Amino acid sequence: MTFANPLPELTLPQMLRENARRMPERIAIRQKDFGIWNPITWDGYHRRACHFGLGLRALGLPLGGRVGIIAENRLEWVLSQMGCGLVGAVAVGVYSTSPSLEVAYVLGHADVDIVVCEDQEQTDKVLAALDQLPCIKKIVVMEKKGLRNTPAEHRDRVIAFDEVEALGVDYEAVHRTLVDDALAAQKLSDLALMIYTSGSTGKPKGAMISYANIRGVAPGIIDHLELDAGTTHLSYLPLCHVAEQMLTTFCPIYLGSQVNFGESIRTVQEDLREVAPSMFLGVPRIWEKLHAAISIKMQETGGLRRWLFARAMQDCAPFAEKSAQQRSFGERLVFALYYWLIFRALQNFIGLREAHVALTGAAPISPAVIRFFRTLGVPLVEVYGLTESTGMITGQRLDQVRIGTVGTCIQGCEHRLSPQGELQVRGEMVFAGYYKNPEATATSIIDGWLHTGDVVTESDGQLKIVDRLKDIMITAGGKNLTPSEIENTMKASPFIKECIIVADGRKYVAALIQIDFETVGKWAESQRLAFTHFRSLVDNPQVRELIDAEVRRGNEQMAQAAHIRKFHLLTKELDHDDGEVTATMKVRRSSIYKTYAAEIEALF
């Protein structure tokens, strides 16, 4: 089956220019600053990106050069990225939460020439590692606060973002055709982006994404999620991750739809309510947090409202899998009743009343959480994808939701299962390879098939992810266990934030558990247990009993062999700075096994 790509045969920067010509006055992006949403049109987007790109060239960025970007999501992020694209350079995103060492590793590995930093904090991280990074010519800073205190030896290396734009304006006067030439020479096979995987195993790897990959994945996403030019999106997840890239740049630029950047990552809740986007992407942690927030409020509220909420959830749960159009007349009536009584307010509270599609992806999620939001009337669907597949490759169709599965493959993506059940895919979206790591590329792409490393099962064309191939554990008794299934069952409890099981080569399953400080704290207050901080809460014997009960409840839903027999409560929260989780809050299993070796041995 050959797939005819419906999108114009243009690269992302060419498409941006096209949009600027076709609809110069239409709003492309809105950026919130000090409480005001400032719009920027497609023409403005294109012009500012051109000037920034030209400014970088004026600073000595070569054709095909690399530009690192370390910032939270904001207008300048995409201006930098598209600016690079327009002058034939490549953007490399770095997580703004990364510690200095990790920043240095990525910038060094990607051979970055110029790095764009958000503020003094990020600049300091780069400056701290500058002696390991001989390639870096300039550091561009978006927020000028504190810039004048830059140590004298670095002062000529640091330049402000708006100065670069001004440089670009002057440079354009001299080199009128530079952008036109670069765009004319740009081919779909050119490198568009380098996305560093978060690295839950070992060092981050740089996935090379070409313009053809982006053009290959976009139509499938657009079709599957039923997006169009009227879609609005709030961009808040890290832009150095492929998931946010596909919804902030890939799809909106091909569609001409609108993207919003909130004030900061800390104001997402308020921004969400103000924008009320028609599409929303959350990682499981976000959904779990929203779920916990609603649960807590429900505990605090009065008896009548609590009863009403429980009743509504109970009555609407049976048709949670159906989309609004598929429901019978009776079901619609029941939903309408509760919608006006309670769900409408709740949807407003979380800012998703206008959303016609809400996504969860990037990590496994408990089916109970999906069912919860679908019952409230949020059309939450689970999607699946990898950095190496340029984003989402499978997803539930809006009218074909089977909770617990990741749905069907998108258009243009072929799949097959290996004898061990590993999912392998083929299509235009399969990435070009890892940068400077041909061995890893060779094990990842074999004969054009991308090996995802995820074990799946398929029924009626719906795929269900079992676990990472390499994570599957075998106990001393020879039982195969899938850790993520056990861990997610446990994490469905509002009191358990993180659960890491230990079973490989062991007689039974044990777990390291991190309590959810907020919900357990609330519970402790309601039980009149005095505590001061995380540690004192964990050390309380009654909290241990609470978690024990939660673990037992979780165990009841699983096979005997998968039961957690013993657990240890972590006395501090896992943290990126300690190398225990990645920037996307994925647990680094091996690092945790090493750090907590003593605690683990005590469990057996």
Next chain:
Amino acid sequence: MILEINNIEVIYNNAVQVLRGLSLRVPRGQIVALLGSNGAGKSTTLKAVSGLLALEDGEMTSGSVVLDGIDTAHLKPHELVRSGLFHVMEGRRVFEDLTVEENLVAATYALTGRRATSTDFDLVYEYFPRLHERKRGLAGYLSGGEQQMLAIGRALIARPKVMLLDEPSLGLSPLLVESIFTIIARINREQGVSMLLVEQNASVALAVAHTGYIMETGKVVIDGPAEKLAGDPDVREFYLGMAGEGAARSFRDIKHYKRRKRWLS
């Protein structure tokens, strides 16, 4: 434990939640420092203990305060004072139009009508000789340090079991701060008065206190023995103004961002 605060929550104006599940303990005969930045809820905690929230339209919505084994929920502020709790308010609050001695006489109201003996006054003058020199002078004409002495002196008249001290160093010169804190430590040692000390000046507070609690946005983030807190890297950086190596930091090096606080214990 002379004073136990268990999971209290305080709401002002039925709208603003200031304390969220705050717990702390004052062991008998010890000084406990409660530190935190502006608006963390330190003064609110003291007012919740001494029952003065209602004056500011605040309300303790849950939790309990136990003074020497007795739940204080049903006690009025003046009854609390008579059962051994004295709150030295922020900003001194002396009666400015009365003399020093009259101020002290006014404090004898705390003694359930019993006439204060001259030994009570002598005790105050012994700790604060300066007040003796000025005892006929109007309190309003005292210096800030002297007013603070008077405020603490009034507390001494009541012979409290627990003294709540709200920012005794506020607006005083470093030299005066030191002498006031020396006297506070002496009162604690010699009279066995337990103290809950709220302070912005973390270094001087941790120097006299036995244990410390640090609050942020209505919650305790870290607690422990004072020496341990003074050695904690986060406390050193955010409350004691020290750089990593222990030297005081130059303002030139101050950044426009804050290192993330971790509060590991």
